[in-house]
Amino acid sequence: MAEEAGSPPDPSAPSILVMIPTYNDFELLGDIVKSIRAELPNSTVLVINDGSDEPIFRNDIGDECLLVGLKMNMGLGLCMHVAFDHFLRYDYDVLARVDSDGQHPVGSLTKLVQPILQGKASYVVGCRSNRNESRSMRAYLARFVRGYMAFIVSTVTRGWSPEDITSGFIAADRKTVQHLNRQYLERYPEPQMSLAVGRQKLPVESIEIEQLDRAHGVSTITVGQALRFLYRFNINVLAVLMQKGTTR
Amino acid sequence: MKFVVVLFLGGAMLMLVRRNLLQIDLTFPLFAGLVVLGFASMSEGFIDWAASVLNIADAPRAIVLIAIAILFSIITVLAIAHSQLRRRQLMIIRYLAQNELMQQETRAARN
Numbered sequence: 001m002a003e004e005a006g007s008p009p010d011p012s013a014p015s016i017l018v019m020i021p022t023y024n025d026f027e028l029l030g031d032i033v034k035s036i037r038a039e040l041p042n043s044t045v046l047v048i049n050d051g052s053d054e055p056i057f058r059n060d061i062g063d064e065c066l067l068v069g070l071k072m073n074m075g076l077g078l079c080m081h082v083a084f085d086h087f088l089r090y091d092y093d094v095l096a097r098v099d100s101d102g103q104h105p106v107g108s109l110t111k112l113v114q115p116i117l118q119g120k121a122s123y124v125v126g127c128r129s130n131r132n133e134s135r136s137m138r139a140y141l142a143r144f145v146r147g148y149m150a151f152i153v154s155t156v157t158r159g160w161s162p163e164d165i166t167s168g169f170i171a172a173d174r175k176t177v178q179h180l181n182r183q184y185l186e187r188y189p190e191p192q193m194s195l196a197v198g199r200q201k202l203p204v205e206s207i208e209i210e211q212l213d214r215a216h217g218v219s220t221i222t223v224g225q226a227l228r229f230l231y232r233f234n235i236n237v238l239a240v241l242m243q244k245g246t247t248r
Numbered sequence: 249m250k251f252v253v254v255l256f257l258g259g260a261m262l263m264l265v266r267r268n269l270l271q272i273d274l275t276f277p278l279f280a281g282l283v284v285l286g287f288a289s290m291s292e293g294f295i296d297w298a299a300s301v302l303n304i305a306d307a308p309r310a311i312v313l314i315a316i317a318i319l320f321s322i323i324t325v326l327a328i329a330h331s332q333l334r335r336r337q338l339m340i341i342r343y344l345a346q347n348e349l350m351q352q353e354t355r356a357a358r359n
Binding site: 046067070081082089 | 338342345346348353
């Protein structure tokens with residue numbers, strides 16, 4: 001595994017892979033990588049550039065990071081699979097995800113991976129306590145869509161799902177990664193992942209986090225994409241319902 | 249007039265194929281069926297026969313319904329082909345990304 005020069009790895013420490021998918025959002029990338037290294041010194045950071053208009057330079061993120069650049073924008077689902085493939089190939093213990101827009105509180109990473117390291121959970125989701133605070137029309141619409149999806153996922157999994165199914169601040173253990181890598185994850189995969197984990201009855205835990213304000217860039221989810229997102233979600237739920245029970 | 253319509257539809261199809269929007273190898277039987285149907289529908293005898301086979305009172309509607317069914321089949325085949333290609337594309341990208349990461353891991357282990 002890639003380790004920082006001058007800090008010999010502790011062989012007994014669990015290996016953690018922290019993935020940062022990014023699309024035209026790397027103003028804060030260097031700072032986020034530094035914060036992750038400070039929070040989880042034994043972790044390996046994997047930056048996945050999902051076909052951004054500009055390339056990411058090594059100097060911006062440091063030599064100790066793993067960096068892979070996709071030639072075109074393929075969506076978050078594929079980025080997750082790239083991270084899963086690497087995670088499984090190099091026998092990491094925990095996979096965590098942090099977004100590159102600076103909204104995820106990197107200081108809560110230890111809290112996020114803790115339930116997995118303690119064997120209490122296989123999939124941990126950072127539940128945004130302030131996700132419903134905004135009062136704009138767009139925020140109301142997003143809240144309605146989130147509520148609808150959470151209700152459907154909770155019904156389909158009989159309550160075996162995290163509270164915030166659209167949060168991207170997640171951590172997973174090996175068993176969960178193996179299961180999720182067998183799925184075909186779409187462009188915005190978070191609800192799909194919650195659904196897959198819930199159907200498999202893998203132990204799920206939610207931790208409270210405070211989502212930070214977006215410091216740079218804009219959301220990639222437009223109204224049109226939100227409708228497609230909803231369409232994909234419904235199709236995915238129908239596909240899951242047609243599968244035969246759980247495969248536990 | 250019917251002949252002009254058939255020629256126009258045939259031309260439009262060929263244009264789609266030329267622009268690589270239609271995969272002719274996968275849809276060929278359906279494409280051929282549509283062309284044959286277009287020419288056959290110029291014959292009154294064929295229209296009456298198709299209407300009697302399908303139990304449709306208004307004869308010209310039989311041709312329209314058959315054409316719609318074939319078009320749906322083409323769309324389905326194209327959607328399947330597109331999905332297969334997308335999956336292959338994703339597998340190739342994952343393979344390439346994995347190779348790139350493997351090289352970085354190997355380099356880091358050497359250092």
